[in-house]
Amino acid sequence: MIRIEKRISNSQNLKSLAKFFSFVIGILISLFFLKFLGIGLIDLIKNIYYDAFGSIYSFTELLIKMVPLLICSIGVSFAFKMKLWNIGSEGQLYIGALASSLIAIYIPLNSHYLMIFLMFLAAFIAGGLWSGLAGFLKVKLNVNEIIVTLLMNYIAILIVDYLVYGPLKDPEGFNFPYSKKFTDIAKLSTFGDTRLHTGIVLAIFLLILYYILMEKSVWGYEVRVIGSNPNAARYAGININKNILIIMILSGGVSALAGFTEVSGVLHRLQHSISPGYGYTAIIIAWLSNQNSIGILFSSLFMALIFLAGDTLQLNYQIPISMVNAFQGILLFTLLTGDFFINHKITMKRRKNA
Amino acid sequence: MEKILELKEISKKFGNFQANKNISFDLYKGEILTILGENGAGKSTLMNIITGFYRSDDGEIYVNGKKVTLTSPKDAIKHGIGMVHQHFMLVKNLTVFENLLVALKDKRFIINKNRYANIFLNIFKKFNLNIDLDLPLWKLSIGEQQWIEIIKLLINDCQILILDEPTTLLTPQETEFLFKFLFELKKEGKSIIFISHKIKEVMEVSDRIVILKKGEVVSILNKEDFNENRISHLMVGTVLKNKYDKDVKPSDDLLLEISNLYAKNDKGLADLQDFNLVVRKSEILGIAGISGNGQKALAEVLTGLKDPYKGKISLNGIDITYGTARQKYIHGIAHIPEDRKAMGIAPDLTVEENLILKNFKDKELGGILLNRKNINRYANDLVEKFNIQYGVKNAPVRLLSGGNIQKVIIARELSENPTILVALYPTRGLDIGSQEFIHQTIIEHQKKGMSTIYISEDLDELFKISDRIAVIFRGKNMGYFEPDNVDKKTIGKMMGGIIKDD
Ligand SMILES: Nc1ncnc2c1ncn2[C@@H]1O[C@H](COP(=O)(O)OP(=O)(O)OP(=O)(O)O)[C@@H](O)[C@H]1O
Numbered sequence: 134m135i136r137i138e139k140r141i142s143n144s145q146n147l148k149s150l151a152k153f154f155s156f157v158i159g160i161l162i163s164l165f166f167l168k169f170l171g172i173g174l175i176d177l178i179k180n181i182y183y184d185a186f187g188s189i190y191s192f193t194e195l196l197i198k199m200v201p202l203l204i205c206s207i208g209v210s211f212a213f214k215m216k217l218w219n220i221g222s223e224g225q226l227y228i229g230a231l232a233s234s235l236i237a238i239y240i241p242l243n244s245h246y247l248m249i250f251l252m253f254l255a256a257f258i259a260g261g262l263w264s265g266l267a268g269f270l271k272v273k274l275n276v277n278e279i280i281v282t283l284l285m286n287y288i289a290i291l292i293v294d295y296l297v298y299g300p301l302k303d304p305e306g307f308n309f310p311y312s313k314k315f316t317d318i319a320k321l322s323t324f325g326d327t328r329l330h331t332g333i334v335l336a337i338f339l340l341i342l343y344y345i346l347m348e349k350s351v352w353g354y355e356v357r358v359i360g361s362n363p364n365a366a367r368y369a370g371i372n373i374n375k376n377i378l379i380i381m382i383l384s385g386g387v388s389a390l391a392g393f394t395e396v397s398g399v400l401h402r403l404q405h406s407i408s409p410g411y412g413y414t415a416i417i418i419a420w421l422s423n424q425n426s427i428g429i430l431f432s433s434l435f436m437a438l439i440f441l442a443g444d445t446l447q448l449n450y451q452i453p454i455s456m457v458n459a460f461q462g463i464l465l466f467t468l469l470t471g472d473f474f475i476n477h478k479i480t481m482k483r484r485k486n487a
Numbered sequence: 488m489e490k491i492l493e494l495k496e497i498s499k500k501f502g503n504f505q506a507n508k509n510i511s512f513d514l515y516k517g518e519i520l521t522i523l524g525e526n527g528a529g530k531s532t533l534m535n536i537i538t539g540f541y542r543s544d545d546g547e548i549y550v551n552g553k554k555v556t557l558t559s560p561k562d563a564i565k566h567g568i569g570m571v572h573q574h575f576m577l578v579k580n581l582t583v584f585e586n587l588l589v590a591l592k593d594k595r596f597i598i599n600k601n602r603y604a605n606i607f608l609n610i611f612k613k614f615n616l617n618i619d620l621d622l623p624l625w626k627l628s629i630g631e632q633q634w635i636e637i638i639k640l641l642i643n644d645c646q647i648l649i650l651d652e653p654t655t656l657l658t659p660q661e662t663e664f665l666f667k668f669l670f671e672l673k674k675e676g677k678s679i680i681f682i683s684h685k686i687k688e689v690m691e692v693s694d695r696i697v698i699l700k701k702g703e704v705v706s707i708l709n710k711e712d713f714n715e716n717r718i719s720h721l722m723v724g725t726v727l728k729n730k731y732d733k734d735v736k737p738s739d740d741l742l743l744e745i746s747n748l749y750a751k752n753d754k755g756l757a758d759l760q761d762f763n764l765v766v767r768k769s770e771i772l773g774i775a776g777i778s779g780n781g782q783k784a785l786a787e788v789l790t791g792l793k794d795p796y797k798g799k800i801s802l803n804g805i806d807i808t809y810g811t812a813r814q815k816y817i818h819g820i821a822h823i824p825e826d827r828k829a830m831g832i833a834p835d836l837t838v839e840e841n842l843i844l845k846n847f848k849d850k851e852l853g854g855i856l857l858n859r860k861n862i863n864r865y866a867n868d869l870v871e872k873f874n875i876q877y878g879v880k881n882a883p884v885r886l887l888s889g890g891n892i893q894k895v896i897i898a899r900e901l902s903e904n905p906t907i908l909v910a911l912y913p914t915r916g917l918d919i920g921s922q923e924f925i926h927q928t929i930i931e932h933q934k935k936g937m938s939t940i941y942i943s944e945d946l947d948e949l950f951k952i953s954d955r956i957a958v959i960f961r962g963k964n965m966g967y968f969e970p971d972n973v974d975k976k977t978i979g980k981m982m983g984g985i986i987k988d989d
């Protein structure tokens with residue numbers, strides 16, 4: 134029988150602090166491993182620092198990685214607020230990317246804004262329908278949304294793969310699994326000389342929208358009541374099934390927008406492996422941040438830094454990608470462990486005494 | 488007498504809120520000690536400290552004269568201290584056997600089912616309990632679940648048993664049985680700390696009473712000093728009334744008419760059978776009955792959570808058994824549910840957010856965006872009026888004390904001026920001051936024309952507040968009585984199914 138004293142709201146600062154320390158510990162463990170691989174640590178830290186904060190340009194590179202993470206975690210958070218476990222963000226991102234790309238490739242338009250708007254809309258609708266299906270199955274047949282959204286990730290990724298290896302493959306692309314490159318009309322504009330695209334504006338806008346909807350709106354209140362106790366919600370006359378559908382559509386639609394910003398803002402085409410797992414990481418972000426808007430923002434930035442450090446390791450030190458993934462795993466592990474100990478004060482004390 | 492437990496200057500803060508302050512008292516061997524106090528006085532908190540769930544900020548605990556540090560419930564069990572919580576901690580999907588096994592302190596690595604089953608059955612036999620070890624827990628009645636909780640302590644050889652409001656959910660018969668059981672344990676030399684809001688039973692079972700107020704001990708009474716008025720005065724500063732002088736009479740107009748109603752329960756068995764009931768305008772109709780005789784189904788049918796399969800309900804002459812008329816009627820109804828944690832609240836939301844659960848669609852409170860200013864004003868009014876003690880500001884409502892959660896629900900339900908209130912055991916777990924306040928509030932609303940269906944098994948309470956009392960037995964209405972023209976004994980017998988007795 135493990136019962137624990139939950140810490141209460143007023144220790145918010147302590148929580149952030151503890152999260153930060155868990156993060157540092159995770160980094161230290163990773164560095165320890167890297168030391169074994171014969172890498173100069175000071176040198177490495179310098180490199181990562183340089184790659185992330187060394188110049189305006191490098192900082193914008195960090196932000197570029199943050200955009201899809203931020204958008205996906207907002208999408209996931211919508212669902213998590215209602216205790217609907219949408220873990221299909223990755224697949225939804227792919228579907229969004231696909232829908233945007235189809236518009237960019239097949240619809241000849243001259244207006245940049247109209248094109249971008251259509252790509253945006255296509256991504257949102259496609260992603261919304263995609264995960265709405267999981268909501269529909271839950272409402273109609275009481276099928277667990279975790280399983281459905283998870284399995285649909287693979288379907289989405291494989292559909293995109295099939296298309297870029299087959300029908301959508303660029304004939305002049307030297308047989309790479311790439312689609313044709315988009316025309317400039319279908320590309321998001323960038324800030325100055327950097328690669329940072331206007332997708333970041335969309336991401337911030339979505340975050341503000343998320344905050345207002347969840348914390349300020351009557352509808353968000355309904356969602357939170359359902360998340361906290363569906364019986365109480367039913368009793369208060371809140372329509373649960375309707376909200377399951379809305380939330381799943383919204384959650385998938387928003388996640389799919391990350392696919393739109395990736396193809397339109399960064400890759401400028403549809404291709405194999407658009408995302409290194411942004412959608413999966415978003416689940417962690419949504420969870421770590423407790424679906425709190427500011428928390429989502431900072432956690433996304435943190436996670437973006439980890440992705441960026443991964444690039445540095447690969448490029449500068451020829452560390453294989455699997456090693457990079459392992460480090461991400463370590464970080465995750467310390468963060469989760471840290472989180473556990475923050476919330477479960479007594480348990481920690483007990484270990485010490487026993 | 489031998490001291491088995493000594494508390495010295497125990498203090499505990501949650502954030503800025505002082506839940507326990509410098510609490511000291513002793514517990515003797517073979518004694519039943521009761522902690523009395525208002526909702527939110529800090530009783531459960533203190534018990535949680537003694538059993539290692541919480542750590543006190545200050546103070547010392549001695550067991551058998553030796554100072555101990557309790558950092559977990561396991562620690563407490565090691566020192567022979569165990570607790571039955573206000574909200575049970577059983578695993579509903581496991582069987583009785585498995586639940587007991589999980590709780591067992593020292594078990595061998597390889598489980599010999601028969602061996603343990605025998606140990607458990609022996610204890611059952613000793614106390615005349617008849618419970619099937621292989622039954623999943625959710626099939627047990629609340630009373631039976633309570634026994635399992637207590638037996639969990641006995642198999643671990645606890646010498647100090649703490650029972651946090653064990654009688655709140657029990658029928659009078661079950662309560663009596665429990666007390667016999669406690670006396671038995673006492674004879675064996677075990678010590679018991681008991682918490683309850685029912686002063687009568689407290690006076691019956693306790694050897695001593697410790698009265699807590701706002702986290703501090705205000706007085707410790709010995710058996711010879713027990714006196715109902717004195718106790719209630721010490722506790723809440725008022726003396727209890729035996730009957731309210733109501734200057735309001737129910738009108739002769741019928742409001743709600745239920746005829747030949749049938750409803751099934753979750754297990755598909757008939758819960759209401761040929762049930763008839765008439766409620767008049769601005770009447771408080773008490774429904775007496777032993778829990779489990781169809782009260783829950785009645786409340787659920789009346790509040791729209793369940794549909795009847797036969798029969799008719801009409802309101803002001805309009806058939807509201809099914810369809811949209813039913814929806815409309817349900818909207819004007821207030822409901823105090825039996826299971827407050829499962830139905831009445833959204834536990835992770837704040838007190839404010841829970842208080843608006845019924846009327847958050849009102850224009851002043853929302854529309855599209857929540858109007859935090861108005862919501863706070865509205866909620867503060869209710870918090871003040873119903874004296875809801877919520878400790879830390881903006882804390883989720885699940886951290887409130889049991890009685891205060893109940894107050895949140897009642898405040899919310901009565902705030903909307905409903906036409907009918909269906910109240911299921913509304914004062915369960917409330918301190919006597921709050922009970923009286925709830926009664927007064929219901930009478931207040933009666934003046935404004937509200938009718939109340941007041942379901943309870945506490946006859947004292949029913950006689951105090953009702954204009955008429957109906958008795959429910961096996962899903963049937965056994966008849967109506969006026970509290971002035973009948974005695975509690977007769978009603979008590981009818982609750983047990985005995986109709987005429989001369
Ligand atoms: N974990 C916690 N965090 C914050 N506040 C708490 C916590 N536990 C209890 N409180 C607050 O401490 C006060 C005392 O609570 P406690 O549960 O001890 O009351 P109680 O005397 O058992 O009341 P009741 O008779 O209603 O059960 C309450 O105001 C409650 O809101």
Ligand SMILES: [Mg+2]
Binds near residue numbers: 530531532573888890
């Ligand atoms: Mg309590």
